[in-house]
Amino acid sequence: xxxxxxxxxxxxxxxTTFTDIIRxxxxxxxxxxxxxxxxxxxxxxxxxxxxxxxxxYDWEINTxxxxxxxxxxxxxxxxxxxxxxxxxxxxxxDASNLSDVIISFDYAYSxxxxxxxxxxxxxxxxxxxxxxxxxxxxLGASSLVSxxxxxxxxxxxSNDQWKNDIITSVPASYLTDGLMVKFRFEALGGNNLFIDxxxxxxxxxxxxxxxxxxxxxxYPNPTTGHFFIETGKDVVIQSIDIQQINSKKIEx
Numbered sequence: 001x002x003x004x005x006x007x008x009x010x011x012x013x014x015x016t017t018f019t020d021i022i023r024x025x026x027x028x029x030x031x032x033x034x035x036x037x038x039x040x041x042x043x044x045x046x047x048x049x050x051x052x053x054x055x056x057y058d059w060e061i062n063t064x065x066x067x068x069x070x071x072x073x074x075x076x077x078x079x080x081x082x083x084x085x086x087x088x089x090x091x092x093x094d095a096s097n098l099s100d101v102i103i104s105f106d107y108a109y110s111x112x113x114x115x116x117x118x119x120x121x122x123x124x125x126x127x128x129x130x131x132x133x134x135x136x137x138x139l140g141a142s143s144l145v146s147x148x149x150x151x152x153x154x155x156x157x158s159n160d161q162w163k164n165d166i167i168t169s170v171p172a173s174y175l176t177d178g179l180m181v182k183f184r185f186e187a188l189g190g191n192n193l194f195i196d197x198x199x200x201x202x203x204x205x206x207x208x209x210x211x212x213x214x215x216x217x218x219y220p221n222p223t224t225g226h227f228f229i230e231t232g233k234d235v236v237i238q239s240i241d242i243q244q245i246n247s248k249k250i251e252x
Contacts, residue, residue: 001020001021001022001023001024002017002018002019002020002021002022003017003018003021003022004016004017004018005017005018023049025049025091025092025128025129026091026092027092027128027178028092028094028177028178029091029092029093029094029095029177029178029179030094031093031094032093032094032095032096032097032098032201032202033093033199033200033201033202033205034047034090034093034181034198034199034200034201035198035199035200035201036048036197036198036199037066037069037071037196037197038061038066038069038071038072038073038196038197039066039069039070039071041061041071044061044073046091047090047091048088048089048090048091049088049089049090049091050087050088051086051087051088051089053084053085053086055080055084056080057075057076057077057079057080057084057086058075058086059073059074059075059086059087059088059183059185060073060074060075060076061073062074062194064156065156065157065194066194066196066197067106067108067159067162067196067197068159068197069196069197071196072108072194072195072196073088073194073195073196074192074193074194074195075185075187075192075193076154076192077118077185077187077189077190077191077192077193078112078153078154078155078190078191078192079154080187080189081189082187082189083187083188083189084187085184085185085186085187086184086185086187087182087183087184087185088182088183089125089129089180089181089182089183090180090181090182090200091180092128092177092178092179092180093179093180093181093200094177094178094179095174095175095176095177095179096175096176096177098175098202099175099202100168100170100175100202100203101170101174101175101179101200101201101202102166102167102168102170102199102200102201102202102203102206103122103135103166103167103170103181103198103199103200104164104165104166104167104197104198104199104206105164105165105195105196105197105198105199106162106163106164106195106196106197107120107138107144107146107162107163107164107165107193107194107195107196108146108147108155108157108161108162108163108193108194108196109140109144109145109146109147109155109191109192109193109194110145110146110147110148110149110150110151110155110157110161110191110192111140111145111150111151111190111191112150112151112152112155112190112191113150113190114150116140116141116188116189116190117139117140117141117188118140118144118185118186118187118188118190118193119137119138119139119140119144119185119186120137120138120144120183120184120185120186120193121134121136121137121138121182121183121184121185121186122134122135122136122137122138122167122181122182122183122184123135123181123182123184124170124171124174124179124180124181124182125174125178125179125180125181125182126173126174126176126178126179126180127178128178128180129180129182132182133171133174135167135169135170136165136167136169138165140188140190144193146161146162146163147161151191154191154192155191155192156192157194162194162196164197166206168203179200181198181200183195216229216230216231217229217230217231218230
């Protein structure tokens with residue numbers, strides 16, 4: 001919605017109209033999941049809200065790079081070069097009939113200054129965004145870094161410079177028909193941050209390859225002898241193939 005303001009001193013008046021200032025968020029969600037690939041900007045605009053900073057730099061669709069895709073959402077933090085908070089959040093999701101919800105996403109970030117410690121926070125809300133509960137923080141000095149090289153140029157990730165994470169700590173009390181998820185980047189003018197392939201859904205319908213990558217551990221790796229495989233409680237191993245580094249299968 002647009003907003004018009006009239007200012008008067010009793011003799012003269014001035015009118016100003018601001019376009020697209022108010023957006024009404026539904027009180028309850030329609031779908032019980034949200035999957036965002038950022039390949040369709042119109043779809044993104046229907047499902048997400050970007051809080052504008054009032055500058056030339058906000059979360060925006062990057063049409064040149066994504067993880068296993070062509071597009072993602074990013075903050076041009078390198079060119080912005082200042083301390084600022086960048087936020088975007090989902091419209092409500094109806095999680096009232098779900099027993100659990102996870103948040104999975106891919107991200108890419110590289111530092112520009114060794115001492116800088118920018119933070120990405122992922123939070124949830126059950127009261128239309130009035131209050132937010134932080135579920136995980138990713139520190140620019142450690143867990144946020146996907147490419148561990150300090151760059152003096154803007155970071156543009158290749159496909160092997162991304163990380164994936166799955167947040168499993170959404171409280172049961174937040175599984176309402178108005179669940180919302182927010183991404184907040186507390187920037188200090190370092191380097192660029194990219195996010196792709198957000199999935200907010202019940203763990204049973206998470207893409208199987210993503211789920212296995214996060215719940216399966218093989219150690220020691222590498223090894224010249226015995227090794228162990230640990231999996232999530234819901235994973236059943238039916239067969240195992242072992243390959244050399246040249247992809248040649250080893251008969252066991």
